[in-house]
Amino acid sequence: MLESVVKNLTIGDELVRLTKPPISKEQLVRYAGASGDFNPLHTDDESARKAGFDGVVAHGMLIMGFLTQAVTTWMPQRFLKKINVRFKAVTRAGDSITVTVTVMEKQIVNNLGRLVCSIEAVDQNMQVKASGTVEVQIPF
Amino acid sequence: MADRGMIGKTFEFTWPVERGKISELVAAIGDPDPIYRDPAEARQEGYPNIVAPPTFSTVAVLWTGVLFKAFEELKIPLNRILHAEQSYEYYDPILGGDTLQGVLEVKSITERQGKAGTMHYVMLETVYNNQYDHKVLKENMLIVERM
Numbered sequence: 001m002l003e004s005v006v007k008n009l010t011i012g013d014e015l016v017r018l019t020k021p022p023i024s025k026e027q028l029v030r031y032a033g034a035s036g037d038f039n040p041l042h043t044d045d046e047s048a049r050k051a052g053f054d055g056v057v058a059h060g061m062l063i064m065g066f067l068t069q070a071v072t073t074w075m076p077q078r079f080l081k082k083i084n085v086r087f088k089a090v091t092r093a094g095d096s097i098t099v100t101v102t103v104m105e106k107q108i109v110n111n112l113g114r115l116v117c118s119i120e121a122v123d124q125n126m127q128v129k130a131s132g133t134v135e136v137q138i139p140f
Numbered sequence: 141m142a143d144r145g146m147i148g149k150t151f152e153f154t155w156p157v158e159r160g161k162i163s164e165l166v167a168a169i170g171d172p173d174p175i176y177r178d179p180a181e182a183r184q185e186g187y188p189n190i191v192a193p194p195t196f197s198t199v200a201v202l203w204t205g206v207l208f209k210a211f212e213e214l215k216i217p218l219n220r221i222l223h224a225e226q227s228y229e230y231y232d233p234i235l236g237g238d239t240l241q242g243v244l245e246v247k248s249i250t251e252r253q254g255k256a257g258t259m260h261y262v263m264l265e266t267v268y269n270n271q272y273d274h275k276v277l278k279e280n281m282l283i284v285e286r287m
Contacts, residue, residue: 020170030168034161036202039218051219060223061198065169068194072173077191077233084227132227 002075003140006113009103015117016101018070022124023058025093031062058091063121063130070099071119071134079139085119085132095123101134113138142249142260142285143215150245151210155200157192157238166193179236190236194228197240197268197277206244207281210264214246216285224261225282232276239271247280260285 009015028042037059040047045055064085071080091097098121105116115138120131166176174181175191182190201207211218234240247263264281 027168027170030164034164034168035199060226061195062169064198064226065165065171065193065195069169069171069173072171072194076185077175077194078186078230080194080230082227082229083194084225086225087223132225 002138003113006106006115006138006140007108009106009115011103011106013103014100015103015115016070016074017098018066018073018100019098020066020096022094022096023062023091025056028056028058028062028093031059031065035059035061037061053090054092056093058093058095060087060130063087063091063097066097066099067119067121067130067132070101071136074101075136075138079136080134081137082135083119083132085130087130088128091123091129095129097121097123097129104133108140111140113140142262143213144249146214146246147249148246149210149213150243151206153200153204153206153242153244155204155240155242157196157234157236157240159190159236161199161203162190162192162196162236165196165199169193169195187233188235192234192236192238194230196234197228197242197266197279198226198281200240200242200268201244201266201281204242206242207264210244210246211283214249214262216260216262216283220286222284222286223281224284225280227280229278230276231278232270232274234268234270234276238276240276241269241271241273242266256286258287260287
């Protein structure tokens with residue numbers, strides 16, 4: 001199934017569009033506990049304001065989690081080979097992130113479909129929070 | 141300020157891949173995929189056990205304290221750190237019940253002039269082997285120290 005999908009792909013095709021619900025403060029507490037990053041920027045409004053933000057901000061790694069989640073909604077995780085991401089702008093509690101994955105390169109060699117895709121996370125105002133590239137290899 | 145003498149310094153650590161920790165992470169991200177929670181579902185997808193999600197390895201460098209130890213020895217205050225870039229190379233799945241053996245290395249420290257002044261970019265690379273001495277993942281974390 002995936003084989004015929006990959007064979008029919010062209011450069012510029014959007015593989016995934018995943019919109020996450022707005023990030024809640026509870027989610028940031030959960031992410032702090034899960035990840036071990038207890039920087040108060042993410043859980044204490046007062047600390048965040050002292051650092052120059054309007055309120056708590058999301059861990060960059062939470063956005064990274066959204067990016068990889070988007071990729072694995074499209075194909076089994078074991079086909080994900082590489083991902084490189086640059087964090088561009090801070091994400092705040094209340095922001096709703098949309099991740100898109102778009103085909104940039106496609107090669108089919110020896111029953112292996114290799115795709116290099118651009119990946120991007122934007123908020124509800126289309127501000128780019130993070131972007132980069134993803135490489136996947138799909139065996140046929 | 142980032143200590144250039146630290147380039148090449150390594151930090152070794154081990155980390156058990158626990159089912160509960162995986163559940164916590166995917167619940168925080170909001171990823172409902174059952175391969176992270178249900179061994180039967182994971183087996184149906186071709187994995188021997190539940191799978192650790194793609195950003196799970198980074199939990200290890202934080203929870204073991206290795207990352208913070210590196211920042212301390214690099215003499216970078218935590219409140220001046222920005223996470224600029226993150227990348228992963230995946231070689232083999234990381235499964236519930238595995239034990240990760242990690243080596244974090246300070247790969248490079250470079251200086252760039254930005255609008256706000258001098259910025260130190262520190263590249264930290266961590267390579268993970270599992271309990272079979274099999275290389276499973278490499279991650280690179282680019283940290284900016286705002287001066």
